[in-house]
Amino acid sequence: MWLCVLLLLTVNEAKGQNSYFWATNEDGVEIDYRLLSDGTAEARYIYTRAEVVNIPSIARGCLVTSVNLVGHDFITSLTIPNSVKRISLRCYNLKNLVIPNSVETVETIASDSITTLEFPNSVTSIGSLECPALKRIHLPDSSSCAGIFSTYRSENINGITHDVLKNNSLEEISIGSLNDLRLSDLFPLPSGLGFSITKWWKAKLVNGGIVPQTLKKVTIRNQSCFADSALLNTAGIEIDLCGNPIESFGEYSFYNSALKELVFVDTVEALPRLTTEAQKVVARGVKKIKQGTFEKMTRLKHLELPGLEKLEPDVFQDLDSLEYLEIPLPGPGTLANVGVFGDLFGRRNTGNKRAIMQYFEDGDTETYYLPVSLKDLVLSEGCEMIPYGGLSNCNMIERLTLPTTLYMVGDKALYGCARLQDIYCKGADPAVAYSGSFEGLRTSSCVLHIPYNTEDLYRRSTGWKDFYYFEEEAPLSVNVTKTIENGGVIYGLREYQLGDEAELQAVAHFGYVFEGWMEDGRLLTSDDTYRFTVTESRNLIAAFVPIMDYGEVEITFSEGSATFAYLPVEHATEYVVDIYRDESMTDLFQSASSSTMRRTAEELTVSGLTEGTQYYYKLTAYSETGTTLAQAIGSFIAASGLSVGEVIKETSAEETGRYDIGGQRHDTPFKGLNLIRMSDGAVKKILIK
Numbered sequence: 001m002w003l004c005v006l007l008l009l010t011v012n013e014a015k016g017q018n019s020y021f022w023a024t025n026e027d028g029v030e031i032d033y034r035l036l037s038d039g040t041a042e043a044r045y046i047y048t049r050a051e052v053v054n055i056p057s058i059a060r061g062c063l064v065t066s067v068n069l070v071g072h073d074f075i076t077s078l079t080i081p082n083s084v085k086r087i088s089l090r091c092y093n094l095k096n097l098v099i100p101n102s103v104e105t106v107e108t109i110a111s112d113s114i115t116t117l118e119f120p121n122s123v124t125s126i127g128s129l130e131c132p133a134l135k136r137i138h139l140p141d142s143s144s145c146a147g148i149f150s151t152y153r154s155e156n157i158n159g160i161t162h163d164v165l166k167n168n169s170l171e172e173i174s175i176g177s178l179n180d181l182r183l184s185d186l187f188p189l190p191s192g193l194g195f196s197i198t199k200w201w202k203a204k205l206v207n208g209g210i211v212p213q214t215l216k217k218v219t220i221r222n223q224s225c226f227a228d229s230a231l232l233n234t235a236g237i238e239i240d241l242c243g244n245p246i247e248s249f250g251e252y253s254f255y256n257s258a259l260k261e262l263v264f265v266d267t268v269e270a271l272p273r274l275t276t277e278a279q280k281v282v283a284r285g286v287k288k289i290k291q292g293t294f295e296k297m298t299r300l301k302h303l304e305l306p307g308l309e310k311l312e313p314d315v316f317q318d319l320d321s322l323e324y325l326e327i328p329l330p331g332p333g334t335l336a337n338v339g340v341f342g343d344l345f346g347r348r349n350t351g352n353k354r355a356i357m358q359y360f361e362d363g364d365t366e367t368y369y370l371p372v373s374l375k376d377l378v379l380s381e382g383c384e385m386i387p388y389g390g391l392s393n394c395n396m397i398e399r400l401t402l403p404t405t406l407y408m409v410g411d412k413a414l415y416g417c418a419r420l421q422d423i424y425c426k427g428a429d430p431a432v433a434y435s436g437s438f439e440g441l442r443t444s445s446c447v448l449h450i451p452y453n454t455e456d457l458y459r460r461s462t463g464w465k466d467f468y469y470f471e472e473e474a475p476l477s478v479n480v481t482k483t484i485e486n487g488g489v490i491y492g493l494r495e496y497q498l499g500d501e502a503e504l505q506a507v508a509h510f511g512y513v514f515e516g517w518m519e520d521g522r523l524l525t526s527d528d529t530y531r532f533t534v535t536e537s538r539n540l541i542a543a544f545v546p547i548m549d550y551g552e553v554e555i556t557f558s559e560g561s562a563t564f565a566y567l568p569v570e571h572a573t574e575y576v577v578d579i580y581r582d583e584s585m586t587d588l589f590q591s592a593s594s595s596t597m598r599r600t601a602e603e604l605t606v607s608g609l610t611e612g613t614q615y616y617y618k619l620t621a622y623s624e625t626g627t628t629l630a631q632a633i634g635s636f637i638a639a640s641g642l643s644v645g646e647v648i649k650e651t652s653a654e655e656t657g658r659y660d661i662g663g664q665r666h667d668t669p670f671k672g673l674n675l676i677r678m679s680d681g682a683v684k685k686i687l688i689k
Contacts, residue, residue: 020044023059027052033059042066049074057081076113099123121176130166135214141176141222149187168212177223182230183237184209207233224265226250231257235277266307283307294318298352301373306380310334317346320353322371326378330390335382341391342368354396359389359412372396381405381535386413395419402426404499404535409433409463416440424449425458426498426535433463443467451498477537478502484627487512487544496534504530506542512630515543553619553632561607562638564619569630572621577604580616583635589615609638654678 020034032045041062043055046069053075057064063083069075070090077096080087084100088107095113099106101120109117110130118138119126126139130151139145151166165187173186187209204213207229217238228250231239234257245265254262255273262278264271266285271293274281280302287309294300300319304326313332316322331339340358345368349355353369360366377394378401379386385408391397393416400417401424402409411434414420420441425431428451448467450458452475458464475495482488488508496502506514506528516526518541524530530540554565564577575594581587592604609615619632658666658676 040065051076054079057083136172138174174219226253314346324376328382356393361388406431430461437463569621573624574622
């Protein structure tokens, strides 16, 4: 009380001093404050030559919410309190600045010495940045950054006045997202007669913007959707998308950029123009690719296109450095009509390719040029056959993966693939092969990786039986972790073969409900039963949660006391009842607890109740680790000699079990308190005399 009066007096005193006053911080530094209209203070001037300055959060009873410092060039390190929401700084020798999480608006930061700036995500507005020595900047997730580097100064270069970008030493930028912007929109062109693109100092034109020549890396942290031309013509600048898959884009979003990795979500069915710098492209949902999609992409090493429905000849002819390729067809065409592998790469020779001759069923041969770097070929699910001579003489391939859908390996299909070291067969049933399918392949040293418990089948099959080394893969496993270990049981867990159908069922224990199956943070289904085809080992999460308002609670009153009787909750080690005076449960009256672990009924008693008064209760069952296992919430009026149970609404649910207060199950009604569990999870309480 006295503190409040004192604060009011000091504020009124400050207002009486023309709305500004002096205050001294803990280091003895005097600071001039101005009182703002909302009763808070703004630090304006610092009366010292100290290089290190800490601004306090309270000045003479006023909360400091704004900092506005101009001309304080003696400051090299500035600490701003967590109360501040707005800053404006022109301190040209400032080197060290920590912006607290409370700041929402940055009007100006001007310093010739600061090299690093990190904005917290609380900042929603950034005005002028004038920091010619700035090398690294971390921008917040939520603010719009258009034009953030739009400040310039006039400079005489060879007798001509030019507008020069003030932030011209930037090396790294980390940004939450571009939203609908292009990267060049952060560096808009200046207007005015002083501008000359031919004499620009330490900057270059990039897609309509002026970017420092020093800029080497841009990190985009939280973006999956890109505007058209978002990164167009940014070659030479390393772009890091932080592993976020690309969801939507424009035709030129990434063209002529330095993106090395492009990963698209599975719903993307067509690709934009790709960058020639890319070394990895993953587009598992793409169904069609246009001729020229991979034009001049000579650096591409890793390509995944398992969802294609059709492949055109020569589509990969520029991929000189390819090392890993995943496609559903071993050649151009469709599942119904597929050609030979070499036809995808064409007949054009380059220094990084090798000439191979492939065979056709009619006796013809054709020479194609394939990248010598290609070591891994994966034929994805959907591939049904490798035609006659389909992979013949592809003697650069070392590892080949064949899908469960493969039903035939044509004659001479792998003829001359002498470098093959490993063949991975996912199908438990060997595909039909011929005696000449693997001719010219070193079957005495190439390892055939087959599903668990299928070696006998492969050793008896034509073509496959020519291999010497068979290695059965371990059976696939589906592991399930429960969010609450005792929340329920999982049925259907076992070891699986590739292609098996799995059916898992989650059954919740009393006091819990099953919310769904999760994997990698994604909800797969809310159904209790989850069916899927096993193609790999998986780690699933079964989400069980305690039911609120669960618990068989009977309240008996006697002379100002209330006794709570309830069925025990499985694996509970402590029960706590909290009694409140108000419906919002903010005015706690008293609590009682019990740590017994009996299998029969539990009881808790609270005393000191006032007759005729309504109270509200929360009864919670906790596990040994403090996890809430179950909770019942209700209200009662204290009245001696009465027993009160929870009110249950009439429903169409059926009875599934009947218990006494000791937890014993009964098949028919009995004298005393009957606890009846319904099929919808509710519990009815009926007293039979």
